[in-house]
Amino acid sequence: MKNIVLFGPPGSGKGTQAEVLKDEYNLVHISTGDVFRYNIKNKTPLGNLAKSYMNDGNLVPDQVTIDMLKAEVEKNKKANGFIFDGFPRTVSQAKALDAFLQEKGKTINGMIALEVAEDLLVERLLNRGLTSGRPDDQDVSKIRNRFDEYQTKTAVLQDYYEQQNKYFGVDGVGSIEDITNRLRAVINKL
Numbered sequence: 001m002k003n004i005v006l007f008g009p010p011g012s013g014k015g016t017q018a019e020v021l022k023d024e025y026n027l028v029h030i031s032t033g034d035v036f037r038y039n040i041k042n043k044t045p046l047g048n049l050a051k052s053y054m055n056d057g058n059l060v061p062d063q064v065t066i067d068m069l070k071a072e073v074e075k076n077k078k079a080n081g082f083i084f085d086g087f088p089r090t091v092s093q094a095k096a097l098d099a100f101l102q103e104k105g106k107t108i109n110g111m112i113a114l115e116v117a118e119d120l121l122v123e124r125l126l127n128r129g130l131t132s133g134r135p136d137d138q139d140v141s142k143i144r145n146r147f148d149e150y151q152t153k154t155a156v157l158q159d160y161y162e163q164q165n166k167y168f169g170v171d172g173v174g175s176i177e178d179i180t181n182r183l184r185a186v187i188n189k190l
């Protein structure tokens, strides 16, 4: 069983890569952003709560996100392992994830970060916004706010996983296939 955190700023390609890797390694892909968007689309209480945070490019409060993530994991009791995409995004989420997995006798095997320069990310997100319909992909000030959230709350997770010798950085620029190959090289050693 392998549990992997795919890490990186908005637009770094986590979702794209997770979709390829989940089949190859027989893992369940949990994207907290996708789960929130599903709930918004279906107008659930969770979606209504998350909507204003997401549309402005702010993080959804920790406890709401942690509870949602746990429920998603519990839905997949037979999973061979998970790819977490977009979670954890704060130290308190990372601690909650560790404690939750530990209760089950499981652990995070590694955090793999996709490294991409910010200018390129803005371009990628605006391009994605042309087809994704996501309000947070269509407005440069919202995109900048997502980067601010990333820098102030999420980037510190590199230290958190480095301290456990579980952090692996990968160059996130290149063709989708080249990047998948770089990720495979790390995952195969975990």
Ligand code: AMP
Pocket (backbone or CB within 6 Å): 010, 032, 033, 034, 036, 053, 054, 055, 057, 058, 059, 060, 061, 065, 085, 086, 087, 088, 089, 093, 136, 146
């Ligand atoms: P993403 O699809 O990963 O880009 O996430 C889109 C938005 O969903 C983020 O900007 C946040 O508003 C919200 N979100 C997703 N994952 C988390 C998380 N782990 N913690 C807080 N907010 C999240």
